[in-house]
Amino acid sequence: MSILEWLPWERARRTAELSDELRTHLDLATADRIARGEAPAAAAANARREFGNLGLATELSRDQWGSAGMWIEQLWQDMAFALRVLRRAPAFTIAAVLTVAIGVGGSTALFSIVDATLLRPLPYPHPEQLVRVVDDYPGVGGRDVGMSIPEWHDLERSGIFSDISPCWFDNNNLSGLVRPQRVSLLIVAPNYFNLLGVAPRLGNTFDPRDPTPGFNQQAVISDGLWKRLFGGDTGVVGRVVQLDSDSYRIIGVMPRGFQAPGDTRDERGTEVWPAFGFGGAPLDDATIQSRAGLFPSAIGRLARGVTVADAQRRVDALVQSLRRQYPADYPAERDWHVRVLPLADSVAGDVGRPLLLLLGGVGVVLLIGCANIANLLLARASARGREMAVRQALGGGTSRLVRQLLTESIVLAVIGGAVGVAIVAASKHALIGVLPDSVPRVNEVAIDWRVWAFSMGASLAAGVLFGLVPALRARRVDITAVLREEGRSNTAGLARGQARHALIIVEFALSLVLLSASGLLARSMWDMLRVSFGFNPRDVTVVRTRLPYPNDASEDLYATVTEESRFVREVLRQCKTLPGVRDVALGGGAAVPLDHPYQDQTLLRVVFERAEGRSNDPLDVTGSEVTPGYFGVLGLSLKRGRLLDEHDTDASPPVVVINEAMARAFWPGQDPIGRRIKTSPRAAQWSTIVGVVADARTESLAEPVRPQVYASLYQREAKHLAIFVQGGGAPAVLERQVRDVVQSLNPSLPVFGVETLDATITASLALRRLSLVLIALFAGIALLLSAIGIYGVVAYVVSERTQEIGVRLALGAERSQVLGMVMRQELGVVIIGATGGLIGAVFLSRVLAGWVSGVRSLDPLTLTASVAVLTAVAAASCYLPARRAAGIEPVIALRG
């Protein structure tokens, strides 16, 4: 049997042949009888009688053709019939298709993002071998504390990795062929591209075995930079550009769509890759040999046959032996660990959970939509009761009827799903545009077969889900009752009412879960924004610049604090004269609240002069370098002692200001003023604490404030500088004005990254806000669908009970009593749903609290409010049909 025979038209042809054959049989029999002398009419009748049931013979013969073909043929018939039925009820069809389109479209949109960011393997050969390797100090709560060069060499020699390369993100000033530009730089070992297994679109990548100890003066650039700066000129390979003041030859251009597999937005946006041997200038020998974290982390390719778990085990063993070998570098309480995590996971970072949360949310909307359509189908089932009864009476098998009803639902769902995906595909770019740029790999979002398969799977599941209950109910039709037209107000109707109420319970339970999820997220956002930030972002604009860091230290114009201070003071003086500017301050990159990439994050390894009961080992504290005006511009209030001032320079003893969290943590109940700390174990001088400022949530809005040290920019240098301008013009204007100021002092310095602090705060909350908005939107849709659902059911119940209500009114019931009765019964159903939902919501809030920082694990206020909103909406949607019940005229009701 070939597969061709399963095709419906092939079966139709064979069926025609078969009936032809059976008719011939009859004709031959008739002819025989006539030949034996029977009258033609009698012969035909007798032949017919002898033959038996023609239709049955055909059916039995066709049964022999195998079930697959029959199944397909029936499916074909069912689908054609379903389309006819759906066309006959356009209002129902449109409502149902739209409901599915919203649910499946939303799920598909989120799935396409989840797929690109979380599920799809990285676009490199053997992506499962790629890992990121990071250092942690779990003992002191330090994550991602950076890796040192000796540690990298230890890992390189361990045999666990076939290649491992540091990844060190930086900004740089590119000049030479074009006007000075700030570019994103990723300093890597020469084996980086070989490790990833990606070839350039033009030129070459580095020789993985290049032995140069310092920078080999070669650079690979991204396709984006190539187009942006060089207009896609193929002659750019081999040309020389300046990065800061050093010359680099461009040796290759990476292909379009190649993105550094970074764990930060900045690293993913890398435009230039220089290769560095991590064994020479500009690093000094002490840095090269130090086991203190230098660069953020490394990426590696595991040796053949090594799994991530194996690698972690072997790295753990290596770390243990290194800790024994270098006890001074790895004090026990830091509990130094090295984490090996799949590169794809590290790229996905912390967006995974919010995305899964949203996917779950839209999935719930889809479920509620299914419940609603099931309700519509049940309502239609009462209208189609006669049709079903007639078909059963004529011998339609119940399983066949169930199948046909299911096919109808699935056809409906698939149409809805296709509409949804078509909308998603058409609005793909808008969709990506909504995502905050902290979401990785959005360039890989594609509406491809995976996404289609997902959406079709979701549609099919939805179709089965909403079609199953009505289809199974159709089996229980009481044929005789329906055919005697008594099917209107009997038990079948009641049973249907129960099924519909069960669906309403499910809808309201799910709605409550979504509602409370959005409530919890809103509450956490509110908590975050309501409490004072501790700093005042109003009217403050940040403009960044970066001082060069030449490979040859003798070329460094800003090698000492004295030289840098001269520049800083001049920038301050000139910026203060800009129109509308009230105050200006400068700081290191870490001084910018809520927005500093790794290379700006200064974890100071603080050493205390007096142990005072603590261990004398260095502790990690966040720190930043600022000019004295910083506290005024950001509105950080002084609690004790004094702020930094202009007299704290490299000519005077070093001083620092700390925050209250630090004072509380290290000098509880004591006065920290006058205590001395070293801002690094290698620092030559002790710094005296001169003041304590109020806590400011400059590191994170969601998490508690951590200990913080503010050093003077006149005493401690920083290469990444932020200029804080209070007042002044629009950001674009300010950027131009500040650029003029900075470049009048040194024309080669880049000025970039202008942003108001308000915008920075908004951006830092972008993913959280998007989650909140979307979950609230889903909750709104869910509530609307549930309201429509309960409205429909109450209207149905009222119409079923018209006679009964008529009797009640005729016997003297008050209209308000009737209204109350209907409302009470329906709201009872809602309360059951809400109770179920409450259990789900409590469970969900536990999960949410673990996933999203700042969410309370049990929040009675939010839960109560959600229940109240739900009940109000339900009551409102019950009220209209219930009032109609109260308005029934007994005379008309009883007559009808």
Added chain:
Amino acid sequence: MQKPPVTSRMELLQGTLDFIVLQALRWGPCHGYGLAQLIRSQSGNVLQIETGSLYPALQRLLRQKAISTEWGMSENDRRVRMYRLTGKGRGRLAAERSRWEQISRAIAGLMIPPVPEDT
């Protein structure tokens, strides 16, 4: 035509029916009506095959490739579907026949039991 007495109508087991159809086709290609006639006359009007059994049997045998079919002409020039035995069908027929003979010998043995020994 006279109907065979009800008592002599045999409920034909499916396997037996297939065997009979194959056996009838041994004499050469034949169409469905012809097969029904052939089987009835050869069984002395005892075996009357219902069309509701014959045609399903033919479809079953076709599916099993024991017979093949093509359009042909009947004796009185009507376009009919002619069935013929395939090689596979012939093999099957031989196997069925030896099985049939075994069974009928066994049943015959049961029907004419050896004289019981006195005990």
